[in-house]
Amino acid sequence: xxxxxxxxxxxxxxxxxxxxxxxxxxxxxxxxxxxxxxxxxxxxxxxxxxxxxxxxxxxxxxxxxxxxxxxxxxxxxxxxxxxxxxxxxxxxxxxxxxxxxxxxxxxxxxxxxxxxxxxxxxxxxxxxxxxxxxxxxxxxxxxxxxxxxxxxxxxxxxxxxxxxxxxxxxxxxxxxxxxxxxxxxxxxxxxxxxxxxxxxxxxxxxxxxxxxxxxxxxxxxxxxxxxxxxxxxxxxxxxxxxxxxxxxxxxxxxxxxxxxxxxxxxxxxxxxxxxxxxxxxxxxxxxxxxxxxxxxxxxxxxxxxxxxxxxxxxxxxxxxxxxxxxxxxxxxxxxxxxxxxxxxxxxxxxxxxxxxxxxxxxxxxxxxxxxxxxxxxxxxxxxxxxxxxxxxxxxxxxxxxx
Amino acid sequence: xxxxxxxxxxxxxxxxxxxxxxxxxxxxxxxxxxxxxxxxxxxxxxxxxxxxxxxxxxxxxxxxxxxxxxxxxxxxxxxxxxxxxxxxxxxxxxxxxxxxxxxxxxxxxxxxxxxxxxxxxxxxxxxxxxxxxxxxxxxxxxxxxxxxxxxxxxxxxxxxxxxxxxxxxxxxxxxxxxxxxxxxxxxxxxxxxxxxxxxxxxxxxxxxxxxxxxxxxxxxxxxxxxxxxxxxxxxxxxxxxxxxxxxxxxxxxxxxxxxxxxxxxxxxxxxxxxxxxxxxxxxxxxxxxxxxxxxxxxxxxxxxxxxxxxxxxxxxxxxxxxxxxxxxxxxxxxxxxxxxxxxxxxxxxxxxxxxxxxxxxxxxxxxxxxxxxxxxxxxxxxxxxx
Numbered sequence: 096x097x098x099x100x101x102x103x104x105x106x107x108x109x110x111x112x113x114x115x116x117x118x119x120x121x122x123x124x125x126x127x128x129x130x131x132x133x134x135x136x137x138x139x140x141x142x143x144x145x146x147x148x149x150x151x152x153x154x155x156x157x158x159x160x161x162x163x164x165x166x167x168x169x170x171x172x173x174x175x176x177x178x179x180x181x182x183x184x185x186x187x188x189x190x191x192x193x194x195x196x197x198x199x200x201x202x203x204x205x206x207x208x209x210x211x212x213x214x215x216x217x218x219x220x221x222x223x224x225x226x227x228x229x230x231x232x233x234x235x236x237x238x239x240x241x242x243x244x245x246x247x248x249x250x251x252x253x254x255x256x257x258x259x260x261x262x263x264x265x266x267x268x269x270x271x272x273x274x275x276x277x278x279x280x281x282x283x284x285x286x287x288x289x290x291x292x293x294x295x296x297x298x299x300x301x302x303x304x305x306x307x308x309x310x311x312x313x314x315x316x317x318x319x320x321x322x323x324x325x326x327x328x329x330x331x332x333x334x335x336x337x338x339x340x341x342x343x344x345x346x347x348x349x350x351x352x353x354x355x356x357x358x359x360x361x362x363x364x365x366x367x368x369x370x371x372x373x374x375x376x377x378x379x380x381x382x383x384x385x386x387x388x389x390x391x392x393x394x395x396x397x398x399x400x401x402x403x404x405x406x407x408x409x410x411x412x413x414x415x416x417x418x419x420x421x422x423x424x425x426x427x428x429x430x431x432x433x434x435x436x437x438x439x440x441x442x443x444x445x446x447x448x449x450x451x452x453x454x455x456x457x458x459x460x461x462x463x464x465x466x467x468x469x470x471x472x473x474x475x476x477x478x479x480x481x482x483x484x485x486x487x488x489x490x491x492x493x494x495x496x497x
Numbered sequence: 498x499x500x501x502x503x504x505x506x507x508x509x510x511x512x513x514x515x516x517x518x519x520x521x522x523x524x525x526x527x528x529x530x531x532x533x534x535x536x537x538x539x540x541x542x543x544x545x546x547x548x549x550x551x552x553x554x555x556x557x558x559x560x561x562x563x564x565x566x567x568x569x570x571x572x573x574x575x576x577x578x579x580x581x582x583x584x585x586x587x588x589x590x591x592x593x594x595x596x597x598x599x600x601x602x603x604x605x606x607x608x609x610x611x612x613x614x615x616x617x618x619x620x621x622x623x624x625x626x627x628x629x630x631x632x633x634x635x636x637x638x639x640x641x642x643x644x645x646x647x648x649x650x651x652x653x654x655x656x657x658x659x660x661x662x663x664x665x666x667x668x669x670x671x672x673x674x675x676x677x678x679x680x681x682x683x684x685x686x687x688x689x690x691x692x693x694x695x696x697x698x699x700x701x702x703x704x705x706x707x708x709x710x711x712x713x714x715x716x717x718x719x720x721x722x723x724x725x726x727x728x729x730x731x732x733x734x735x736x737x738x739x740x741x742x743x744x745x746x747x748x749x750x751x752x753x754x755x756x757x758x759x760x761x762x763x764x765x766x767x768x769x770x771x772x773x774x775x776x777x778x779x780x781x782x783x784x785x786x787x788x789x790x791x792x793x794x795x796x797x798x799x800x801x802x803x804x805x806x807x808x809x810x811x812x813x814x815x816x817x818x819x820x821x822x823x824x825x826x827x828x829x830x831x832x833x834x835x836x837x838x839x840x841x842x843x844x845x846x847x848x849x850x851x852x853x854x855x856x857x858x859x860x861x862x863x864x865x866x867x868x869x870x871x872x873x874x875x876x877x878x879x880x881x882x883x
Contacts, residue, residue: 356501363880383877390502390876391819394812398504398798399791405506419790426787472780475787479779482786487768491585494790495517497508 150191150202151209157182158217164453167220180221180244189223192231193240199230207231208404211346215353218456220312222246222273224346229281232339236293236328243278246271248296248317252340252469256284256319258292263321272467274298274315275305279325283336291335294324310460333413341421343468345407348400348424351432351464354457355393358439361454362386366442376442385438392435399424406497415481416496422474429471432461502812504794507801513578520582523555528586535587536847538761539854543715544626544668549592552583553623558597562605567618573804577797581753587761591665591715596620599749600627600673607733607741608694616671616694630660630674630695630719637662638871640675641687641739645721647676653728654678654693656701656721664865666704666717669697675738687739692732699724711857749866751799751813756792756820758862759855762831762848763789769835769842781834785827792820811879818872825862828855 161179183189191207193199202210207227214223222244229245249256249268256266264284274280280296300322308314363386366377376382403424410417436458440447447454465471482490528535532548552558560576562568580598583590601620604613619625636642645658656676666672672695679689695702701724706714733741763785770778795816802809832852838845863869877883 359502359880363882366882377882380874383882384870384873386880386882387815387818387873387876390811390880391815394502394504394795394815395791395819397502398506398795399787401504402506402794402798405508419786422783423787423790426784427791430784430788471784471787475780475783476776477779477783478786479774479781479783482767482782483770483772483774483779486772487764490764490767490786494786494793495581495585 148209150206151213153186154183154188154210154213155217157186157188158213158219162217162219162221164218164456168451168453168456176221179219183221183223184242189226189244190230190240192227193234197230197234197237197239198242199234199240204408205404208345208349208401208408211349211404212353212401215350216357218310218354218357218460220310220456220460222276224350225273225277228339228343228346229277229279231342232281232283232293233295235331235334238281238293238295238326238328241279241295244273244276245279245281246273246277247339247343248274248280248282249336250343250467252337252473255336256282256294258284258286258294258327259321261321262327263323264294264296264319264327265321266319268317270306270308270314270466271317272308273313274301274303274317275313280317282324283330283339284327285336291330292327293330293334294327296322296324308463308466310456310463312460312463314463314466338413340468341418342407344425344474345400345403345421347464347467348396348428349404351428351461352393352396352400354461354464355389355396355431355435358435358454358457358461359386359389359393361457362389362439362442369444382442385442389435389438389442392431392438396428396431396435399427415485415493418481419478419493422478425469425474426471426478429465432465436461502815503802503807503809504798504812505802506794507574507798509574509578509797510572513575516575517578517582519555520557520579523551524582524586524588527551527588533587533589535761536765536851538587538851539711539713543589543591543713544665545589546592548589549623549626551623552590552593553621558593558623559601559617559621560597562601562617562621566605566613567621569621573800574797577753577800581757581793584753584757585760592626592668593620593623594754595629595665596625596627596671598752598754599629600671603673603692603732603741604694607692609729612694612729625670626665626668628663628666628669628672628697628719630663630666630672632660632662634659634661638868641681641690643675643677643690645674645676647678647691647693647726649678650725653730654726656693656695656724656726658721660719660721662707662716663719664716666697666719667706667714671695672697672719673732679736685739689736690738691735692738692741693726694730694732695724695726696730701725710860711854750872751796751809751816751820753793753796755817756789756796756824759824759827759858760789762828762851762855765844765848765851766831766834766838768844769838769848771839771842775837778834778837781830785830788823792816792823796820811876814872814875814879817867818869818876821862822869825859828852828859832856 161182167175187200188210190199191202191210195201211224225246226244228247230240232247233240248271250271251269254268256264259265277298280298282294282296283291284294285291302318304316306314366382366386367375369376403420406417406420439454439458443454446452485493556569557579559568560571561573564570601617604616631640633643633645645660647654647656660674674695675690675692677689678691682688701722703720705718707716707718708714767782799809799813799816835848835852
């Protein structure tokens with residue numbers, strides 16, 4: 096099956112041109128954010144949603160052609176990986192968030208987020224999200240993205256990379272997704288004064304201890320001992336490691352929500368096929384209620400993740416409200432991964448516990464994604480501290496701010 | 498193939514923010530004037546007619562209805578803001594809430610013009626209270642098993658039978674109820690029920706209070722004995738109530754009242770914990786805030802989709818399912834964290850009293866207005882399972 100590169104690239108370029116045109120149209124129409132009319136905004140929202148769909152549809156078409164869960168599950172040699180990555184690269188998707196003058200496709204944040212939702216629905220096991228995040232991080236400091244697979248370092252709020260006096264980088268980062276297959280790392284590092292820098296680092300210059308996450312994807316330890324970066328620039332004002340963690344967390348939230356959508360779909364389908372006690376198990380009320388609960392968890396994850404993505408895509412300042420959106424998504428999606436994934440397995444019975452069945456591709460990845468860029472427990476503590484500092488009477492205004 | 502669930506990231510429009518300030522200012526004034534105490538959700542006087550009239554005078558009742566019936570032709574999202582602010586402040590909304598959310602819209606759709614002109618403006622002014630007559634002693638979730646009869650007579654119907662668990666019937670001026678006008682048919686067991694507008698405080702209606710485990714007396718048994726209802730009080734199709742029951746339910750299911758009923762205990766916990774929480778308290782509070790934020794985003798999303806003319810029926814049922822379970826569990830989660838609150842916390846007593854009440858309230862939250870089991874059946878149907 097030849098990957099439909101050229102056509103997809105054209106579709107993506109068209110989609111992006113359309114989105115850009117829409118954005119310009121809106122800017123020309125008036126001040127936009129400050130005094131917008133609800134109905135007009137609603138309509139333009141739909142227009143943006145349409146263009147997002149074209150980018151997401153491009154990604155989805157590639158996933159459907161080259162990342163079919165059943166095919167991948169049968170392929171013990173991983174031969175699906177190279178064609179998939181090639182098609183994604185040809186369509187410009189890994190560098191979605193990199194402006195054209197930094198070597199990327201120049202898609203909007205919203206468009207990129209919709210690609211991540213699709214990647215979650217297919218439980219895509221190539222470093223697409225990671226390369227997108229890396230490109231986005233480098234673009235913050237106007238560093239041009241090289242081609243090929245990338246990932247971001249650190250991938251946990253507890254790890255630190257430091258900038259030494261000679262401009263080299265040192266530190267240790269655990270749980271870095273796809274570090275082993277990445278050619279370059281995009282890093283956030285801080286100097287002893289606490290100033291942040293963004294750096295591009297050749298992966299070959301770092302020590303990498305391989306590991307696997309719950310879903311079987313690379314999750315590695317990256318150690319730097321006075322490594323000279325390929326490029327390093329000061330981070331823009333206000334940009335720190337937390338921003339990378341929150342952006343990564345929202346990416347993971349969207350992926351978890353996408354995986355839950357698929358788990359709901361395949362669980363419903365299975366329950367309508369499987370017969371026990373002489374009827375489809377979907378006709379048992381206990382099964383119906385379990386699936387209704389799975390739908391609830393899927394819905395909660397979807398709502399939290401898409402709201403957070405929208406908040407970040409439209410944020411002009413990074414305030415408490417945006418922070419709430421981002422961490423709440425990570426917390427709630429992680430909870431949904433556990434509760435929802437558990438139900439999907441329960442509905443499937445023993446077959447879902449086999450390596451041959453595709454369910455684990457979604458359920459285990461959703462669980463693994465909880466750990467990246469700060470777990471739900473970590474962010475719950477941070478959110479709890481923020482709420483306590485604001486005080487009881489400022490809680491509702493925070494929740495009801497938008 | 499399952500129909501995909503949708504939760505568009507809806508944001509409240511700017512006019513809502515001005516409105517929110519007005520509602521907060523109004524509520525602060527009423528609290529200052531002693532109309533109600535936001536820290537005492539367990540008060541006995543939940544019916545405050547004067548407050549109801551003031552809310553009506555502000556234009557916050559019938560907000561989405563046509564102006565010719567006293568409404569204000571504002572958006573559902575504006576109504577959403579008023580509802581959530583009242584709920585969070587523990588305002589005494591009992592007198593007007595059912596009429597504004599549910600009964601008014603039914604009348605708008607099915608009542609004859611002269612009834613609409615007579616009653617809707619009075620709802621908008623906050624003058625009248627409505628009850629809903631659905632459950633009977635042997636028919637709760639199984640609505641279509643209702644037996645209370647409406648027998649045709651000259652110029653109207655005679656009602657005989659009993660409604661039960663009828664909230665606010667003791668203070669209500671009207672009830673919208675379903676009565677049996679024909680037996681069910683073999684083909685359709687839902688056939689034979691008709692929706693009526695009942696004028697309360699009339700001969701042939703006896704309201705008997707029923708005590709609740711919270712110590713309150715908010716629901717009742719309503720006994721009808723040859724109570725006469727005129728023909729023009731029939732709402733919609735004779736024998737066809739089942740066709741009418743579904744359309745407005747999305748509004749009823751997904752509003753802020755479906756996850757904020759016990760919210761006050763979270764606020765009070767944050768107050769008791771203070772500015773420097775230990776790790777356990779911070780983690781617990783953080784999770785609860787993330788959860789309530791998510792519930793609200795889901796609920797606002799459904800409101801926005803409804804405003805845009807979409808019909809997110811399954812989404813609305815999901816909001817009620819997980820929203821009511823969340824508000825039911827909230828007092829228990831807060832109680833776990835309250836165990837670590839310092840003895841010296843100034844609001845410790847308030848928190849404990851609120852927790853006692855919220856924990857007693859909790860069991861009803863997944864029963865009233867459609868049980869969890871019924872909702873999950875609706876969701877399952879939406880998923881293509883039945």
